[in-house]
Amino acid sequence: MTAMVHEPPTRAAEILLESFHDLETPEGFRAELIEGEIVVSPPPGGAHEMDLWCLVRQVTLHSSARMDYSGHKGLKLRRGGRCPKNHIIPDGVFIPHELDLLREADPWMEPEGVALVVEVTSSRPDGDRRDKRHCYAKGGIPLYLLIDRERRMVSLFSEPRSDAGKEDYLQVTQVIFGKPLDLPEPFSFTLDTSELD
Template identity: 65%
Template structure:
């Protein structure tokens, strides 16, 4: 089971392709048994987070580049980017240094397979 928090501040390590030492993802998922969100400070460490979600906004490059590098640098296993400009969804995985070693991009309307600990196909038909 997973817990979810919207707009939860995460402490990260700046450097390399990550210009800031913090970020506020649109969504953060963590295993329920970790109880990361219960009593958490406004800015919490990213250790134990399973997945972060960003939906591109008025500054899509920040979501596509800087935040991706920051989340990888923080060791967050999965980063899900919903790109409204490209009508696509990208799942980044296997963080290494300032980036992710793997990614899969699909257009809206196609299912996106999520790996463990989620292990289901994310339906993206309603994302458009």
């Protein structure tokens, strides 16, 4: 029987991660480490925030499970190979209230316990559509909701799968703005997308 030896991260990966953690961004900007690239995003506009608030309000009023919410929680998502973990700040994170994970969470927390992450497209829509989707799938986050303002569409990704170096969700349900979207357990309600802009 041979023991598996895991190679430590390369010095370049260590430097990238150190540089990311040392980065100082202007107030309101977000710095993320996505697939080995440091991405700095400007503060979102008002329509972006209103779309996010529309979702938060409906989850608060209609979800069958009580949820805690954060719009600023950083997630560390594993990535294979020699690259450092992805460090992403979703537009929204929902965690079942009974888990009480947010109260003592570090600024960058592991994704275990997260029920749903939300992104609303803005300055880098393809990053939300592709890169972040793959990162969330690899992190095992059960549900990813993408409010795509440019395409006027809401996509719900479910059943994350990560094997043979490929990370994605096996199921996707898409509706155009104005059509209802059923959210599965633990939410178990129909999302009204008619207020999205």
